[in-house]
Amino acid sequence: MEIHPLVTSYQRFVANRSDHKIGVIGQPDAGKSSLINALVKNAGAHTSVHTDATLETKDYSFNTYGTLVDFPGVGTEEVTAAHYKKLIQQSGINDFVYVFESKIKEADIELFKYLAKNEKHIIFAYNKTDALVDITNQDSVDDLKRDKDTELKVTLKPYIKNPLSYFFISTLTNEGIELIKQEIAELFERQQQDYNEKYKTEEMLESFLNYKTNSLLPKLFTPSFKEIVMKKNYQSLERTILNHFKLQEDDIMIHNKEWPTIQNHMDKFDNEETKEKVSTLKEIAKIAQLLRTAFKLKTLNPVTTGIGALLESGAVNAFPMLQGLTNYISEIKDIARNIIKSSQEEAE
Ligand SMILES: Nc1nc2c(ncn2[C@@H]2O[C@H](COP(=O)(O)OP(=O)(O)O)[C@@H](O)[C@H]2O)c(=O)[nH]1
Ligand SMILES: [Mg+2]
Structure with a gap:
């Protein structure tokens, strides 16, 4: 094989x-x-x-x-x-x-x-x-x-x-x-x-997936990130993420019933709580917290350009977008985990 x-x-x-x-x-x-x-x-x-x-x-x-x-x-x-x-x-x-x-x-x-x-x-x-x-x-x-x-x-x-x-x-x-x-x-x-x-080992697999996720961030939060978000062109982000994890359409179909999209994940968060207008400061704190925990980041350096641009543009809904993006990444990460787990079992 x-x-x-x-x-x-x-x-x-x-x-x-x-x-x-x-x-x-x-x-x-x-x-x-x-x-x-x-x-x-x-x-x-x-x-x-x-x-x-x-x-x-x-x-x-x-x-x-x-x-x-x-x-x-x-x-x-x-x-x-x-x-x-x-x-x-x-x-x-x-x-x-x-x-x-x-x-x-x-x-x-x-x-x-x-x-x-x-x-x-x-x-x-x-x-x-x-x-x-x-x-x-x-x-x-x-x-x-x-x-x-x-x-x-x-x-x-x-x-x-x-x-x-x-x-x-x-x-x-x-x-x-x-x-x-x-x-x-x-x-x-x-x-x-x-x-x-x-x-x-579980530790090795998790440390690989974390390494993969962290090395993905600079590819996402590029100078054109703001434009992508404004135009809601999430597909280009999805492509970047799938390529980064070396996943093909087949991999997704085997492991998932539904084709994952960033938009789907955003819709799940499209409720009153996240729609509520929040102050920019509060927004920044929430985003920082979200990214830090989602990606286990020690510093936010690799992503500050992207977020900075988002907030500058007055996108008060940056939070739901990033939350959707984060959840999409973790769904892709789960698929990647499954693929490697099967190879670990084969190695038994
Ligand atoms: N008599 C003898 N000479 C050897 C033997 N092994 C290597 N030599 C010689 O020792 C010299 C140094 O060998 P070399 O492999 O370049 O040593 P290195 O500097 O440790 O890499 C060469 O002239 C080899 O031909 C051995 O088992 N017996
Ligand atoms: Mg020698």
Whole structure:
């Protein structure tokens, strides 16, 4: 079945509020980009024998919902630990693979403190195990790996409670690549489950609908709003509203018995109480109150131009019009809610 465009925009809204990225960070030249190349088919991530000069991050699709993000190395002249923290903060990423190739440095510790403090989740990888040899030839590779794990535990113990150990990998010989790939796949799966959970919540749906309604207002209260109202050309407003909510005629017909119009809603309020002449001041207060509660607005900035123009023109009946408009919007919002709710149920 084709996905409704409104549902697509809800999916994007939820995705923007969920994790779907894992950052590949770590020491310069540790093989971060090489690891991405080993994990992602045709990634073509730039690798280099020279201290990596990349200062920016780059995205690579791991699967349909997960993205690996290649970072520069930490602790170079260009990329200090302080600069790195900013990069990480800007990325908004919460899960990382931290790649090492040598002993833990000052810059690593500083970065790790930051990651721990911000409760980031880290998978530790020790790369280039093919080059892990003891020059004195006394220790076996396993002994060397044990030493590395001990170094990791001891150095990072002050900052983290649970025991840590490395994924020992080599992008050259492929050692450990399948294992770390599996770990990464599981992490992306967890992120996707979180997304699915969020997708189904009432709060997320309501916050999307409120966002939709608020972003509608500047489209309605344009400089020509006054003219539209004076000419009672409400259809152009209705079209704007339906387009904004990405609703088609069919959507309305399925969910409603009657075709909704602003005029219908106005007629419902066309009683003695609202006809009574009210002072402009009283009118402004009523309108402000109406809009604030209807749209959960903190400020009325986006709508003041429209209302101002209405009141200037001496339209004492601005209130019934806006009340009709507000109720029309909430009817459309209900239809939008129903469409997304059915997609939430399908996601069960
Ligand atoms: N011996 C060995 N060299 C590697 C391995 N992985 C990467 N390299 C080399 O290390 C250098 C830096 O790799 P790169 O992926 O650019 O590191 P980055 O700066 O962390 O992205 C390149 O010359 C790679 O060929 C490995 O597992 N073993
Ligand atoms: Mg690189």
